[in-house]
Each structure stands twice: as structure tokens, then as C-alpha cells.
Amino acid sequence: MADAKEKTTPIRLLYDTWAADEKRIEAGTVLDVPVSTAKQLITAGKAERADPLPGDGE
Helix, strand or coil, X not given: CCCCCXXXXXXXXXXXXXXXXXXXXXXXXXXXXXHXXXXXXXXXXXXXXXXXXXXXXX
């Protein structure tokens, strides 16, 4: 879980992954994760941003 003080952002998983409790999270799932985690997953090619473009979040 994200620290209450750390900002989170939505990402869409590009590959299946496993959570800390060993449960599978399917590709295509959108999750809110800490920004630092999102940057790592996006850089590794495992996820993409899932936040709306400006004007699309209405």
C-alpha cells in the first residue's frame, strides 16, 4: 500500500504480475500506485500511464 503522504497515480499493467501476497494481477488491470513505483514499472516496460489526458477527465 502507498504511504498516505506519497502521491499516487494510476497505471495500466502491460503484463501479468504478482502482488506481495502471491495473488496474480492480470495485464490490463488499472492500479493506483505510488509515483516512484509507477516510474519503475513504466521504465521497465511493464506498465503504462492510465491517467486521463487534459480535458478528458471531466
